[in-house]
Amino acid sequence: MSYQEFRDIFYNGVWKQNTGIVQLLGMCPILAVSTSVVNGVSLGLATTIVMALSGASVALIRQLVPNEARIPVFILIIAVLVTAIQYLMNAYLYSLYVVLGIFIPLIVTNCIVLARVEAFAAKNPASQSAFDGMAMGLGLTAVLAVLGGLREIMGHGTLLSGIDLALGPSAKSLVITVLPDYHGFLLAILPPGAFITLGCLIAGKNWLNQRTESRQARIEPVISAA
Amino acid sequence: MRRTMAKAALMTALNLSAFALFGTALLAFIYNQTHERIEKSVEAEKLRLISQILPHSLYDNDIIKDTLEILPDPLLGNEGKTTAYRARLDGKPSVVVLEAVAPDGYSGKIFMLIAIRENGELAGVRVVSHKETPGLGDYIDIAKSDWIRGFDGKSTAQYNDQDWKVKKDGGKFDYMAGATITPRAVVKAVHKALQYFALHRDALFAGGIR
Amino acid sequence: MRKLHTFHGGVHPATCKTQSNGSPIAKAKLPSKLVIPLRQHVGHSARTTVEVGERVRKGQIIGQADGHVSSAVHASTSGTISAIGMQPVAHPSGLPEPCITLIPDGLDEWMELEPCEDWKAVPHSELRHRLRNAGVVGLGGAVFPSDMKLYAHKHKIKTLVLNGAECEPYITCDDLLMRERAEEVLKGAELMRELLYADEVLIGIEDNKPEAIAAMRDAAGKHSGMEVIAVPTIYPGGGAKQLIRVLTGIEVAAGVRSTDLGVQCFNVGTAYSAWRAIRFGEPLISRIVTVTGNVESPQNFEALIGMPIAELIAQAGNLPGTTGLIMGGPMMGVLLPSDKAGVVKATNCIIAASDALFPPPRPVLPCIRCTRCADACPAELQPQDLYWFARAKNFTKAEEYHLFDCIECGACSYVCPSNIPLVQYYRFAKSEIWAQQAGQKAADAARERHEFRESRLERDKREKAEKLAAKEKAAARSEPAPVSDKPDTKPQDEIARKIQAAIDQAKAQAAEVKPKNTEQLTPQQMAEIAEIEARRARIREIAQASTDAQPRE
Amino acid sequence: MLFSPYITKPDSVSKIMLQVLFALIPGIAIYVWFYGPAILVSLLLASLTALSTEALMLKLRERPIAPFLKDNSALLTAWLLALSIPPLAPWWLIVVGTMFAIAIAKHLYGGLGSNPFNPAMIGYAVLIISFPSQMTHWLAPGGLGSAGLDFQSQLNYIFRGALPDGLTLDGVTMATPLDTLKTQLHMNGQMKSILEMPIYGRLAGVGSEWVSLGFLLGGIYLYARRIIGWHIPAIFLITLFAISGVFHLMDPARYAGPLFQWFSGASMLGAFFILTDPITSPTTPKGRMIFAFGAAILTFLIRVYGGFPDGVAFATLLMNICVPLIDAWTQPAVFGRKDER
């Protein structure tokens, strides 16, 4: 329960094992809902909540579940959480619910949720598991935000459009028009645009990693020589 | 061996069902807590769409309740039963909202809501869903362009049959260069809906059409 | 007129043959020394039969065929053996191989030869034996021992194909041989036909050698069942598989013996050498070598095996601007790492390369899958795919796409618009696969041996325990078991003491200046010791060579 | 000089690509004759964009620039793309398309030789998906539009988006004959009366049919020079002819005849220049035939039932995906192993 432990979990979830651009899990919602920042972040946060809660629940009950019923029980827990969130969104964030539509129930089948539950929550205590789920979810949300932002700017020339769906009509003033009089680059909004942009994001991350690696490699001998 | 197998099966079954029952109970509880609110949200959404083409000043009745079932009609292009919403002001009929389908969009059907005042004038038209080429035919959507507002206030009295066409075909309606099929379909469908209204006007506001 | 078949692909590089085929075969002058590799053929290296300092006469065996697939090596002239050891040879690696260095005495004194007038009376097995002892191997480049190829096993050989196509540019040694010694070539063919019981002899010569065709046709008139056939000039029409295909329509796949399909193929030069070996008893101590390219007077030499290539080039006249020496033709030849190496039985041509003749390669671009290579490939492979697999080191896939059917003719590289060294990739992939297979075989053998050892130890332990149990049982029956375990420890002490003594003795021995007790040894023992010494020396030498070789990589 | 063979045929990627560019010239010349010189502006713009994008990408990828710029492959991509989009398109359209084709469709996949999709067609697909309206304004051939545009006005429109006073875009442009046919059929027009419209000529569209003939000529030149094989163009055209012929015979009122399919749209350009791109087409003879067959069927289906004006580009891209599979399935028997399968 040390600070270092939580820091490692956070770093792992948000950057090192990022679900969106490293593990490439749950591609279907990532590609489908990342047409705008608001859509992406909304689904990302919904997934984060599910992941944190499912992590905690599974960690709590892991001793009670026999091995052969492990996966059905985990899925059951995730499905219950997702359905609960779906009801709540339907009731309180109806317009956003309409936009995200099918992708909310699809969180159940988002393999990243089950993957983390299997890989982490089934072996760790509840607080760590909840934190891991949250970190992973935030990593996913971050990717969805960047992806959605890029696609929105390229496709529509705006940012945060549709924020009124989440925060109410008064938030409409938050919408930023990045490129006025923009023709719109439709490809960015369409599924191929999602693939291409995600590919560029992955490339960008790999490039960053390589750069830090080569930098470290360059520094090390100097240190050892000194 | 057989014993352990049966035992393992029983244990797993009990475990799984315990979780299932707990989960189901939890969900049932949440559902009970939220379903009223969900129904309200659904209604509000419908109302929101209708209210876009139906100014609040024009009615004081509960239009969600004051509905009428419409049977398939070639003039409306609907293939199944649809609902017409009737707006009344001080008990007098003011506007009817019809659901119409333009079957000949560039890539499939275009679903619309058409609000017609009792005098035959269009109060407003909105496209509910369509599959037109993005960026090309989708300017019929209010989210993309104001083109659809061009119908506001038009009626068969104002424009004769020849005028209910896009300008390229000699009519009065604008269109965006390069994409004429979509507006053609929409104009045609609106025109037909007005014709339908003219035929069934009284029935629409009264009991119903058989 | 015989109906000729065609093979897929092929290319038409400039033939460049007129430079060297204008003058008759010249006899190369006796060189200052001869470097004769012990392995100039496919198979096992020959075993040395001479010692340093020994005088040998021309034609004397200096290396005896060793093993099933092997061939003898002879002194190319009379002289003294000056060295036996590792020397650079005509091999692309530049690695040394065991060679015998012979300093000619200038007398060129033949040993007694055993001519054979009536070879038809000699049994076939004896003829084959003589060919093996005469060191006759395929002179077309494959250098497979000919005696082995002249045995039909149980197959009925219908056609003996004599390969005079000589499709590689620049090379004219077979052309000149056929022009000047057609009669003896055909007598050799007659001998081969006899050994193979073949029905017909088809001699394929590319139609750009009209003089050779005429000479051979003239000579063939005296033999029955021999036909000289002009085949279209196309590279690699002189490849054995391709020539067999053109003349008979039969396709011999990789890994298939042509005798299984009723055909056998020999180079015209081999036929000539076989004839000389049987009729006159002359071993294969010289061959015709085309020396061309960047030299003063390109021509064909009859050169002694072992003649240093530098001296051969000098006899044709060195020219400035030579950038390297190619053994073989420009399509399949080997760039020689050293001109010190001697002419071997496979040396059909030496080209002095210059930038004017062979411009440096143009920049390599990525493959654009244009399939010009596939159109040119005589083996009907998909070189672009093989290249891709070889480059990605995906060897399983390369094998699946029939990498080993590639004959490395170079037609694909020749036509490649991206200038990719395709053949080099195939060679790389092939040698990697061979190494892998060898490694796998060794690992399997090691596993098997290890498992056998484990089971043996297990068995020994069990047997020992059983024996002990039986003993104890017997002891228990007769008398009480001994209480102390002293008898067990004593022998162990004894053993340790003995070992220590032996160690001391060995150390003392090792410290002594004269390490070996060389007195009172039988000659046999001495020979054994010498052999052990030689083996050790060789291993050290190999080890040394490899450590020397390390920095090169 | 390190490995055998030490001699090579004096052939190069650069020369092959140059021949293909050369073979495009008759078609381009006819294009200019009918539609004015606007296409030359597109070609120039595309070429410049392609070369500079190529250089930039090579630099980013730390590859030598000169040998790759000289291979002419970027130029070929640029020309094919420029020929597939309306000449009177705003300048940024061709620039965006070419940049996408070179940077993303070619270099992100590994550059020359590694791109699975035809870069020019990717560029086209991106443009038609993203800017459908701009992509449907084709210049009317000389004498057909309500007014002709001189070169100055064409340039003015391309770079500044301004048309001379009193002219609308609809006046000087029109949909392609293929597109018009589809639209008219959609509007319940009759095939016979549609084909009597002034934009239809002897074989297909006025002007465009001659451009197609020009590309056919170039294609025959390429075949004569053995730059391309016969398999892809022949099978593509024959299949397209056959399938459109069958449909035409079944219902002449709804399906145009095979010659119309041949000489309208990008059929000829596709058959000889686009589908034959060696990098993105199969390498085995049988594979090439399957590839061309599939492309023809898809082209026809997209033209008749699809939502886009022409089908060649998408048919090409869809068949490009299948190339590795086709190649793996159609490996020819090798020398001496013909009875093994």
Add this chain to the structure above:
Amino acid sequence: MLSALLAMGAIAITLGAVLGFAAIRFRVEGNPLVDKIDAVLPQTQCGQCGYPGCKPYATAIAEGTADINLCPPGGEEGIHKLADLLGTEFKPFGGSTVPKPKSVALIDESTCIGCTLCIQACPVDAIVGAAKQMHTVIAAECTGCELCVPPCPVDCISMEPIADTTGNWKWQYPVYAIMPSQTAP
């Protein structure tokens, strides 16, 4: 509400029973992965990995108790193969394990005292000889494991690297300059 509970409960009981039954009925015995790993290992049986032979090491890898980078005779190539097989990432050799050139043992026959200790150490029976007789290594069978070196009381065994010969020489991977102007002198 009640119907939902009943339905879910019934489904869960049935599926749970099936699962419990299947878990016992289809249990997999043994581990085929061990053989696959063993096939990749070089079979030198040298024990440098800390396990008494290749098979025990393979078992340890399969169980997840050993790292894949402990086999010096397999070289980096071997680690790559193991990483591919197990779907893990490549790891460079650990601190103490360093790959060496492939070698064979050579017994200096003049010093050998015939103590048979090396014969007992050889895991593949590649040393022949009898007590008080000179021993020799069958080079073709020697895996270069070096296990015979430490037991020798007179230090007469040395490891000789296998040299490059024309027999085991390999064609190199073609390396060429894309831009000759940069590399040509």
